[in-house]
Amino acid sequence: MYAVILAGGGGTRLWPLSRPDRPKPFLPLLGERSLLRATFDRVLPALAGPEDVAVVVDRRHVALVRAELPEIPARNVLAEPVGRNTAAAVALAAVALERAGDEVMAVLPADHLVVDENGFRALLARAAAVARAADRPLVTLGIAPTGPETGYGYVVAGDPRAEAGAHAVRRFVEKPPADAAAALLAGPDAVAWNAGIFLWRRDAILDALEASAPDILAAVRAGVAAGAAALDAAYATVRATSIDYAVMEPASVAGRVAMLRADVGWSDLGSWAALRDALVARAVEAGEPAGAVGSGPRRDVGSEGTLVLAGERLVVTLGLRDTIVVDTPEALLVCAADRSQEVRAIAEELARAREDDS
Amino acid sequence: MYAVILAGGGGTRLWPLSRPDRPKPFLPLLGERSLLRATFDRVLPALAGPEDVAVVVDRRHVALVRAELPEIPARNVLAEPVGRNTAAAVALAAVALERAGDEVMAVLPADHLVVDENGFRALLARAAAVARAADRPLVTLGIAPTGPETGYGYVVAGDPRAEAGAHAVRRFVEKPPADAAAALLAGPDAVAWNAGIFLWRRDAILDALEASAPDILAAVRAGVAAGAAALDAAYATVRATSIDYAVMEPASVAGRVAMLRADVGWSDLGSWAALRDALVARAVEAGEPAGAVGSGPRRDVGSEGTLVLAGERLVVTLGLRDTIVVDTPEALLVCAADRSQEVRAIAEELARAREDDS
Numbered sequence: 001m002y003a004v005i006l007a008g009g010g011g012t013r014l015w016p017l018s019r020p021d022r023p024k025p026f027l028p029l030l031g032e033r034s035l036l037r038a039t040f041d042r043v044l045p046a047l048a049g050p051e052d053v054a055v056v057v058d059r060r061h062v063a064l065v066r067a068e069l070p071e072i073p074a075r076n077v078l079a080e081p082v083g084r085n086t087a088a089a090v091a092l093a094a095v096a097l098e099r100a101g102d103e104v105m106a107v108l109p110a111d112h113l114v115v116d117e118n119g120f121r122a123l124l125a126r127a128a129a130v131a132r133a134a135d136r137p138l139v140t141l142g143i144a145p146t147g148p149e150t151g152y153g154y155v156v157a158g159d160p161r162a163e164a165g166a167h168a169v170r171r172f173v174e175k176p177p178a179d180a181a182a183a184l185l186a187g188p189d190a191v192a193w194n195a196g197i198f199l200w201r202r203d204a205i206l207d208a209l210e211a212s213a214p215d216i217l218a219a220v221r222a223g224v225a226a227g228a229a230a231l232d233a234a235y236a237t238v239r240a241t242s243i244d245y246a247v248m249e250p251a252s253v254a255g256r257v258a259m260l261r262a263d264v265g266w267s268d269l270g271s272w273a274a275l276r277d278a279l280v281a282r283a284v285e286a287g288e289p290a291g292a293v294g295s296g297p298r299r300d301v302g303s304e305g306t307l308v309l310a311g312e313r314l315v316v317t318l319g320l321r322d323t324i325v326v327d328t329p330e331a332l333l334v335c336a337a338d339r340s341q342e343v344r345a346i347a348e349e350l351a352r353a354r355e356d357d358s
Numbered sequence: 359m360y361a362v363i364l365a366g367g368g369g370t371r372l373w374p375l376s377r378p379d380r381p382k383p384f385l386p387l388l389g390e391r392s393l394l395r396a397t398f399d400r401v402l403p404a405l406a407g408p409e410d411v412a413v414v415v416d417r418r419h420v421a422l423v424r425a426e427l428p429e430i431p432a433r434n435v436l437a438e439p440v441g442r443n444t445a446a447a448v449a450l451a452a453v454a455l456e457r458a459g460d461e462v463m464a465v466l467p468a469d470h471l472v473v474d475e476n477g478f479r480a481l482l483a484r485a486a487a488v489a490r491a492a493d494r495p496l497v498t499l500g501i502a503p504t505g506p507e508t509g510y511g512y513v514v515a516g517d518p519r520a521e522a523g524a525h526a527v528r529r530f531v532e533k534p535p536a537d538a539a540a541a542l543l544a545g546p547d548a549v550a551w552n553a554g555i556f557l558w559r560r561d562a563i564l565d566a567l568e569a570s571a572p573d574i575l576a577a578v579r580a581g582v583a584a585g586a587a588a589l590d591a592a593y594a595t596v597r598a599t600s601i602d603y604a605v606m607e608p609a610s611v612a613g614r615v616a617m618l619r620a621d622v623g624w625s626d627l628g629s630w631a632a633l634r635d636a637l638v639a640r641a642v643e644a645g646e647p648a649g650a651v652g653s654g655p656r657r658d659v660g661s662e663g664t665l666v667l668a669g670e671r672l673v674v675t676l677g678l679r680d681t682i683v684v685d686t687p688e689a690l691l692v693c694a695a696d697r698s699q700e701v702r703a704i705a706e707e708l709a710r711a712r713e714d715d716s
């Protein structure tokens with residue numbers, strides 16, 4: 001088994017901490033380690049050695065990856081000339097990493113939280129066994145939903161498979177509106193959140209790309225075969241789309257996808273509120289004060305449900321409820337936790353304004 | 359008439375903006391001007407010229423006063439070796455400024471807000487006329503209460519005087535608990551908040567100090583007569599107490615105090631919530647957005663009742679309710695507006711912790 005960590009993505013949802021020159025995978029949001037490093041540590045040593053881990057990353061951030069993961073061979077850092085979403089990234093890893101066709105590739109986003117790391121490793125091992133079944137399914141991990149979230153895609157389970165806990169996947173549902181999410185949860189089918197964590201044999205994903213996204217596979221193959229300049233040319237025109245949309249949805253219709261339920265304390269840390277929730281849960285579990293969680297020099301009196309990421313300066317909070325405070329040298333964000341999904345739009349608007357100014 | 363501006367006080371209630379080296383009177387809390395400058399401008403030119411304005415201030419802040427008020431003569435800046443509350447400050451002004459006994463002195467705290475400046479000037483002129491009456495009363499301005507505030511002292515009115523709108527003062531009530539404040543408002547007597555703005559003839563306040571605080575008057579007289587070193591010695595031992603407690607309370611018992619109702623949009627800006635209220639009221643009056651008032655580089659989406667004092671950096675606020683955000687190079691405060699009275703205690707605790715560290 002080998003692991004491909006996807007370390008792309010801009011991360012404007014975690015503005016002002018995540019920035020173009022230091023996106024989310026490189027932030028130590030949960031403590032000392034960056035999210036990328038935590039993702040790497042999570043698969044070692046039980047599942048893979050350093051030489052079995054690769055990272056797909058924007059060319060501008062290769063040095064950051066080398067600094068975070070000095071153990072992995074240089075050839076395992078796959079630099080994209082530009083981000084083109086996950087379909088191209090997966091195709092690049094499937095083509096460029098020379099592995100046997102029957103080896104199982106685990107695809108892991110670099111910016112997630114997993115609380116139960118031992119459970120996660122055991123789950124990956126079981127998922128790899130499913131991927132090795134005779135029908136070579138594309139395996140996805142399904143997260144047990146805690147509510148009708150609109151920030152996640154959903155996986156709808158079909159018939160059970162022979163492997164314990166595994167099901168066929170009937171269909172994928174892209175991030176639904178609130179009423180559709182509620183209807184999914186209330187419906188007759190078992191559903192799960194799509195974590196974006198996949199396991200498949202190398203030959204299976206190459207076949208699936210050939211079947212439903214041949215243009216992407218061909219472009220990446222041409223780029224890899226002919227060297228860096230060719231990869232630039234390939235990425236200049238390759239279609240930017242997600243692996244979910246380009247491969248998993250059509251493959252599920254063809255009965256080629258399986259899922260395993262994951263109950264390992266997962267979060268995509270996709271908003272400040274999600275990070276707040278993760279840190280509050282961790283504090284509660286550790287028996288520590290959970291009213292104002294965070295990092296940096298802080299002093300709190302009587303706040304609840306509050307996240308404070310302090311920077312250089314002391315941050316004093318007093319009597320806040322469900323509030324996010326993120327202090328960086330460039331900007332300060334103070335927002336209601338239940339509106340943290342709107343941070344992305346504000347960050348993008350500010351970036352546009354800066355461009356207009358320059 | 360001449361004016362004595364009291365520019366002492368530490369202002370820990372407006373931490374982290376107010377600091378020992380730059381206390382509240384020197385902050386431009388309401389716009390371009392410092393509160394001291396605004397207090398000065400408020401009496402000119404109708405009531406007094408620059409040579410008729412004096413400032414009592416801690417010796418460490420004399421240079422700040424000179425910079426803010428370059429028009430006033432150097433001898434009108436009365437430097438205290440150390441703050442000893444308002445009784446000593448008033449005594450210093452009454453002794454050191456050589457004025458005729460029948461001249462009226464107006465005592466004005468340097469850190470208040472007055473919205474209706476024309477109305478305020480007219481009120482001071484009327485109060486000066488009362489002070490010139492044959493019985494030489496000590497005159498205080500009484501603010502019409504808007505609720506049972508516990509942050510203010512109260513003045514209880516007695517019989518009407520001959521001058522229009524003036525009453526005798528029956529007694530002063532120091533900052534009362536909430537139930538006592540409510541009882542005062544519900545009681546049979548007319549009551550007002552004590553604004554700490556006083557007018558009296560010079561001979562009247564000297565007589566009143568002699569009657570009820572002779573130790574303070576004697577210490578200050580000895581210090582002024584014998585030069586700077588003597589003033590240091592006098593202030594080292596002089597009793598630290600307020601003019602309200604040392605003079606106004608006993609004088610009211612003796613029937614020597616009068617009050618005039620003031621309805622001029624006054625606030626003592628004694629907490630971040632009070633500043634928020636003042637800026638919201640000003641924004642509403644000007645027809646401007648009032649959801650997130652403040653100063654500095656700001657961007658707000660959908661907040662209400664929120665004060666943002668930004669510093670160098672952009673402050674983005676999103677969906678806040680009744681929240682105070684104060685960003686300074688040294689520290690950041692984010693607090694619930696209804697708990698801003700607790701800021702003082704936190705600031706004092708932090709100051710003690712710094713002392714313990716050093």
